Amino acid sequence: MEEIAGNELAIEKREQAVLELADFDEVVRVYRPRILRFLLSSLTDRDVAETLTQETFLKAWAARQQFRGESSLSTWLTRIAVNLMRDHLRSRSLRFWQKTRGASLDVMDISDWIPDGRTSPESQAVARNQVAAVWEAVHKLSAQQRTVFVLRFVEEMELDEIAGTLEMNLSTVKSHLYRALGIIRERMGGAK
Amino acid sequence: MKFRRHRENPEAQEGREEIREIAEALSLYRSAMDHLAQRSPMRPFAADWRSGRSFPLRLLLAPALTAAVAAGIFLPVYSYSHHHPVITRPLRTDRQNPAALATVDDTALMNQIDSELSQDVPDALQPLADLSDQTTTNTTVSEKKNVTHE
Numbered sequence: 101m102e103e104i105a106g107n108e109l110a111i112e113k114r115e116q117a118v119l120e121l122a123d124f125d126e127v128v129r130v131y132r133p134r135i136l137r138f139l140l141s142s143l144t145d146r147d148v149a150e151t152l153t154q155e156t157f158l159k160a161w162a163a164r165q166q167f168r169g170e171s172s173l174s175t176w177l178t179r180i181a182v183n184l185m186r187d188h189l190r191s192r193s194l195r196f197w198q199k200t201r202g203a204s205l206d207v208m209d210i211s212d213w214i215p216d217g218r219t220s221p222e223s224q225a226v227a228r229n230q231v232a233a234v235w236e237a238v239h240k241l242s243a244q245q246r247t248v249f250v251l252r253f254v255e256e257m258e259l260d261e262i263a264g265t266l267e268m269n270l271s272t273v274k275s276h277l278y279r280a281l282g283i284i285r286e287r288m289g290g291a292k
Numbered sequence: 293m294k295f296r297r298h299r300e301n302p303e304a305q306e307g308r309e310e311i312r313e314i315a316e317a318l319s320l321y322r323s324a325m326d327h328l329a330q331r332s333p334m335r336p337f338a339a340d341w342r343s344g345r346s347f348p349l350r351l352l353l354a355p356a357l358t359a360a361v362a363a364g365i366f367l368p369v370y371s372y373s374h375h376h377p378v379i380t381r382p383l384r385t386d387r388q389n390p391a392a393l394a395t396v397d398d399t400a401l402m403n404q405i406d407s408e409l410s411q412d413v414p415d416a417l418q419p420l421a422d423l424s425d426q427t428t429t430n431t432t433v434s435e436k437k438n439v440t441h442e
Contacts, residue, residue, distance in 0.1 A: 128334075137329035141321075146332075154335055230317035231324050238321075253318045254325055288314060 120173050121164055128157050131174060134255070135181050141250040142185055144239060152188060156181045171264060178255070179265045182247060189243055237287035245280040248273055 121127060135156050139149035159180050160167075167176060238246055251262045259277070263270045 132334065133326070133329040136332060137325045140328055141325045150332065150335060227320050230313070231320045234317045234321040254322050256322075285310070285314060288317065289310070 121160075121167055124157075124161055124164070127160070127173065127177075131177050132157065134174065135177055138178060138250060138255055139181060139185060141238070141254045142246055143188075148188060152181065152184045155184050159184070175257075175261060175265050178251070178257075179267075182265060185247075186243075233288050234284070237284045240287065241280050241283060245276045245283070248276040249280040249284070252277055 132153060136149060136153045139152050140146065143149050143152075156177060160177055163180075167173075171179075238249060241249060247266065248262060251257045251265065252259070257265070259273055260270060262268075263273045266273065268276075
């Protein structure tokens, strides 16, 4: 009985996800900030992050017929973004001239975007230092570790969801996350 | 109990403090990223994603650049490979005009001369032999004439 109810719920979720995809304007409006946030956190180039965000939605639009709702729309879009980012990182070594462009995000740019919830200049400076330390530590991680780390701590995804998105074993995800956290902790400790 | 807890606290408290700081830093980092993503203006082609023109410029430029590079590489090779036919074609067409025919005749003549020259060199007495043959035939004819006259 419970199994039947579970199946019905799963079917309902799938139908809901497929229905959600039908209004693509709304999909772009809702999920674009999330995809851009993930790509901004994973890449150092703002221009590339924005371009890949656009490409994610273009790909999603082109492949919308293939979406069966087996994962949530958010997971599906994130998977597309991850694949595009992998392709980009793979070809980056060939497009070496991109490194000379001025669209890359700077630590100070990131620190400028901290919400103004702090009253004293001292606490603001501390917050800026903390964000800068995380930013630098994150970009010292390997591509896999960084992706897992960002999906967990920026996108706040569950571990099994990350495993599904990255098509990895749960144990591999845990391993990457453990190592990434170790490196972040070490670097942030050193930065203090 | 209180004393025991107090003794365990420094290490655990330090660890907790570190974790709290990291968690706070991560939270700030997430907020900064979220803020940045929310405030980033949507590009025009994203707003018009349904139209074919909404394709990113980079996606259009990449094949164009690839085509230009490919053309840069293959055109010289192509023109080089077509260079030889360009030279041979006029020769073929030349055969159809009189000058070309003359060239062919000359070639045939040269071949003939060449084949004759390549024959065995005649014996040193060959011309005399020929001459004697000619004289004998002449004499026999004249003798026959004489005989008939007689």
